[in-house]
Amino acid sequence: MTSSPAKGIENMSKRLDPIIEKYRGKKGVTIPLLADVQKELGYVAEEAVGYLAEKADIPAAELFGVATFYAMFRMQPEGKYVVRVCRGTACHVQGSALIGDQIQRHFKIKDGETTSDGIFTLQYVACLGCCSLAPVLMVGDEVYGRLTPDKAVSILESYRDK
Amino acid sequence: MPKTLVKVGMASCGVAAGAEPVYKKLTEMLKDRDDVEVKKVGCIGFCYLEPLVEIEKGSSRITYGKVDEAIAEEIVETHIGHGETIKKYVVLNNSDEAPENPRLENQVRIVLRNSGLIDPENIDEYIEREGYKGLEKALKEMSPMDVIKEVLDSGLRGRGGAGFPTGLKWKFAHMAKSDMKYFVCNADEGDPGAFMDRSVLEGDPHSIIEGMAIGGYAIGASEGIIYCRAEYPLAIKHLNTALEQAREKELLGDNIMGTDFCFDIHIKEGAGAFVCGEETAMIASIEGKRGMPRPRPPFPANKGVFGKPTNINNVETLANIPWIITNGASAFNRYGIGRSRGTKVFALAGKVNKGGLAEVPMGMPLRDVIFELAGGIPNNKKFKAVQLGGPSGGCLPEALLDTPVDYESINATGAIMGSGGMVIMDETTCIVDVAKFFLSFVQKESCGKCPFCRIGTKRMLEILERISRGEGKMEDLDLLEELAYQIKDGSLCGLGQTAPNPVLTTLKYFREEYETHIQDKKCPAKVCTSLIKYSIDPEKCIGCTKCARNCPVNAISGEIKKAHVIDDSICVRCGKCIEVCPVNAVSVE
Numbered sequence A: 001m002t003s004s005p006a007k008g009i010e011n012m013s014k015r016l017d018p019i020i021e022k023y024r025g026k027k028g029v030t031i032p033l034l035a036d037v038q039k040e041l042g043y044v045a046e047e048a049v050g051y052l053a054e055k056a057d058i059p060a061a062e063l064f065g066v067a068t069f070y071a072m073f074r075m076q077p078e079g080k081y082v083v084r085v086c087r088g089t090a091c092h093v094q095g096s097a098l099i100g101d102q103i104q105r106h107f108k109i110k111d112g113e114t115t116s117d118g119i120f121t122l123q124y125v126a127c128l129g130c131c132s133l134a135p136v137l138m139v140g141d142e143v144y145g146r147l148t149p150d151k152a153v154s155i156l157e158s159y160r161d162k
Numbered sequence B: 001m002p003k004t005l006v007k008v009g010m011a012s013c014g015v016a017a018g019a020e021p022v023y024k025k026l027t028e029m030l031k032d033r034d035d036v037e038v039k040k041v042g043c044i045g046f047c048y049l050e051p052l053v054e055i056e057k058g059s060s061r062i063t064y065g066k067v068d069e070a071i072a073e074e075i076v077e078t079h080i081g082h083g084e085t086i087k088k089y090v091v092l093n094n095s096d097e098a099p100e101n102p103r104l105e106n107q108v109r110i111v112l113r114n115s116g117l118i119d120p121e122n123i124d125e126y127i128e129r130e131g132y133k134g135l136e137k138a139l140k141e142m143s144p145m146d147v148i149k150e151v152l153d154s155g156l157r158g159r160g161g162a163g164f165p166t167g168l169k170w171k172f173a174h175m176a177k178s179d180m181k182y183f184v185c186n187a188d189e190g191d192p193g194a195f196m197d198r199s200v201l202e203g204d205p206h207s208i209i210e211g212m213a214i215g216g217y218a219i220g221a222s223e224g225i226i227y228c229r230a231e232y233p234l235a236i237k238h239l240n241t242a243l244e245q246a247r248e249k250e251l252l253g254d255n256i257m258g259t260d261f262c263f264d265i266h267i268k269e270g271a272g273a274f275v276c277g278e279e280t281a282m283i284a285s286i287e288g289k290r291g292m293p294r295p296r297p298p299f300p301a302n303k304g305v306f307g308k309p310t311n312i313n314n315v316e317t318l319a320n321i322p323w324i325i326t327n328g329a330s331a332f333n334r335y336g337i338g339r340s341r342g343t344k345v346f347a348l349a350g351k352v353n354k355g356g357l358a359e360v361p362m363g364m365p366l367r368d369v370i371f372e373l374a375g376g377i378p379n380n381k382k383f384k385a386v387q388l389g390g391p392s393g394g395c396l397p398e399a400l401l402d403t404p405v406d407y408e409s410i411n412a413t414g415a416i417m418g419s420g421g422m423v424i425m426d427e428t429t430c431i432v433d434v435a436k437f438f439l440s441f442v443q444k445e446s447c448g449k450c451p452f453c454r455i456g457t458k459r460m461l462e463i464l465e466r467i468s469r470g471e472g473k474m475e476d477l478d479l480l481e482e483l484a485y486q487i488k489d490g491s492l493c494g495l496g497q498t499a500p501n502p503v504l505t506t507l508k509y510f511r512e513e514y515e516t517h518i519q520d521k522k523c524p525a526k527v528c529t530s531l532i533k534y535s536i537d538p539e540k541c542i543g544c545t546k547c548a549r550n551c552p553v554n555a556i557s558g559e560i561k562k563a564h565v566i567d568d569s570i571c572v573r574c575g576k577c578i579e580v581c582p583v584n585a586v587s588v589e
């Protein structure tokens, strides 16, 4: 087999081969495989899909199909912190739209976008399971509740220096 | 001297409310006390009082609410140091009166029997509270059919939404002939506004593992899969720890408890798709494919994961199982009414004083759940609606609050019991906006397979958007209804079949509010931004400039000490000016 030369991504084979080996020969692994690739690269790069398709012998169409179906997968790189603003029911009735609006204005990004300094990626999600503390947002794995628009912005600002 | 236990509620809700620094403070201050142990526990369902700290000594259990670092210090000095209870922070007390005692006494805690009491990362604490007794009894004293009969007799029905009798489901999977069967736990909890399952997964993971092992034994499965949504990182962490510990104690793996039964469980992380909560879509997702539902039959009991017989149960359903096997079917079906037996956990959120979890016997009237357990509506506002069953459910008005919570009664209203999420709304919530919210949710989450679900929901959403902009026509309401029924009939899975429910129930119970939007071009709850306008009363305005300085979009202008004005074309209706105005000069019309 010819190994395809890595284009934009450096050390593609070194970074992805261990992941491919981990799942080789197992059933139903497309989702965890892509999840691991995303963990490694920060996103599911188009060229990585091509590489996986060849090396892991999974049709590229299947990989793209799965990657675009699930909200978890991103085809673009993301910022240092992913900010998940809950737009679930409980948060909605407690004014989460205003929180999202304020973040959008303050950081000049829209849902799905990353700040130009690469620090925050904004994502609207449906329910983080802390509804009784609505409105809620999550930065990385940390959950913050009982927010106001101003509080949300100042929490995010505090991450800048971390 | 009995050891003093200091238990800090460290479920996601506790952590979100600030339990982490409290835990740190307590461990730091108490690190030299051999007679005191600080522990992390799950959620006891009093989320509105988080962070919670319980002090247990001998038979006395006293819980403090809304604890911050300063209060934690006080607790260490006064309570632990001098043995004096600090009354003003006490919320629960098992041997004396306390403000929140009634809220606990009104509950029957079967599913939540351990949540908030034990350290979920320590299997011994689960075992001490009768943990794995049910599994032992099943394996050593009962045949698989005995187990199924016990579950059938208990009257337990699926808590994931559809309410299908669990024993019957197990019987079908048991009867299927195959060399390999799967037992799946549905921990996808996709219904926004519901968090019962999260709380059990985080606070009592072994109850799920034990429930699955018993179920696996009953149907003859050797492999268990927990499909857990990735938005619950703490649940996944606790599950992994619990699985590890169960294997160490040989409660999972080969020849469990010295019997012939072999069973192990692994976790599949969801990847963020609501439709994957549906059984056949979940199976596709477990197989690594796009999570698209398929027609049934064949049912999962015959052809499920990788074509093998598969049984899928919800988290809460499974948490009941060990208790039922240990205590017997009749102890369980003692609770409930009609064909709804046992208890139901509700996630209470929205405009209520006491958001959190409550487990009550089936049949309790909605009114009691909302006004007793959830503590009614804050800020003297009026109750408007309760949303049950999430995107597949409906909004019920005041007039229906005497409806008992059981599957049949709730279904009769047009809503569904669903998974148990209850979002309560007050007069400041706009019903058209809520309907729009749910439709945009299902519209995004529709997998796209069925045209009615994919395109029909989009058309409905457009109509609702039109109405909320004040551009609706009265005929739109009929059109909404017509589309709703077509989507119900033309969709393959539960997502499309129930997607119109929020619109249908609001049209049924809150039609006037739609009509006001259409005919008067007004939003009575003052939510729909196109129909409201902010203005400053020049008589009242003192020209303090606060509003102008705080306006995030610079829509307000005016000189100091003179009346200010809002430029309506710039205003985004965020409400900041109302919040900061010292003289209530800003109003919304």
Ligand SMILES: Cc1cc2nc3c(=O)[nH]c(=O)nc-3n(C[C@H](O)[C@H](O)[C@H](O)COP(=O)(O)O)c2cc1C
Pocket: B157, B158, B159, B160, B161, B162, B163, B164, B166, B186, B187, B188, B189, B190, B191, B274, B275, B276, B277, B278, B279, B312, B313, B314, B315, B317, B318, B419, B493, B494, B495
């Ligand atoms: C669109 C859709 C989403 C669903 N989401 C969930 C879910 O998140 N959790 C769940 O337990 N059941 C969910 N269900 C119900 C499951 O399909 C299934 O009925 C349930 O897991 C069966 O378990 P039970 O019999 O123990 O309730 C969903 C159903 C549909 C149609």
Ligand code: FES
Pocket: A086, A087, A088, A089, A090, A091, A092, A126, A127, A128, A129, A130, A131, A132, A134, A135, A136, B192, B193, B194
């Ligand atoms: S609705 Fe926001 S956390 Fe559940």
